[in-house]
Amino acid sequence: MDLEQRVAELERRMAELEGVERPAPAVAEGDFWALEGLKAQLAGLQAADGGVLYTGAVRLPTGERYEWQTGALADDLFDRDWSETADSFAALGHPVRLRLLREILGGRRTAASLAELEETGTTGQIYHHLRQLTGAGWLHTTGRGRYEVPAGRVVPLLVMLSAAQP
Incomplete structure (x- = not known):
């Protein structure tokens, strides 16, 4: 699978995750549920060099709510002009x-x-x-x-x- 296909597959899987509403898991010290999920996604893409994921569910003081996530393959990040x-x-x-x-x-x-x-x-x-x-x-x-x-x-x-x- 070439890089473009890997990125497209990662984006497709992330879009699926964004569309599913789940209760926020309790985060305990040492609980790497997000990291384990990312590693599982990357294993499916055979992306040996890894990637990053950041996500959040936020309610502002104004009451507005935002839920958002994105990820990137490490190779893509290192290839960019920072x-x-x-x-x-x-x-x-x-x-x-x-x-x-x-x-x-x-x-x-x-x-x-x-x-x-x-x-x-x-x-x-x-x-x-x-x-x-x-x-x-x-x-x-x-x-x-x-x-x-x-x-x-x-x-x-x-x-x-x-x-x-x-």
């Missing part, structure tokens, strides 16, 4: 931008309400940060002066924050 992701990481590399994302996920969706926050800078600085986040795909506009984190970016953002914890 420098193409620099802008996305750079957009998250400023404390004010991270604060704006947290506030937006928490329900502050307008530039005016974000400008009322302490220690986020001037209105011009806030718009600069919002443009950086929008340009990198971490935000999009939903109307005049309104912002939201795209549904497909909520779980990845939380995964990155989780991975960055010491």
Whole structure:
């Protein structure tokens, strides 16, 4: 099976998993149920070099719910030009931008309400940060002066924050 077929099969299997609603399993220390599931998927694809999977089911403070997962074969990740992701990481590399994302996920969706926050800078600085986040795909506009984190970016953002914890 060539690489394209392996990836297509992995995507098909992941889509099947996304369509099945299951109760969230209890996670105990040492319980690698997600890892074992990934390894089983990869074994079916004969992908000897492995892969990664990240997933999440999240309810925001606003009540919105997001369920999402994705995976990639390790070979594909190592073959990519990682420098193409620099802008996305750079957009998250400023404390004010991270604060704006947290506030937006928490329900502050307008530039005016974000400008009322302490220690986020001037209105011009806030718009600069919002443009950086929008340009990198971490935000999009939903109307005049309104912002939201795209549904497909909520779980990845939380995964990155989780991975960055010491």
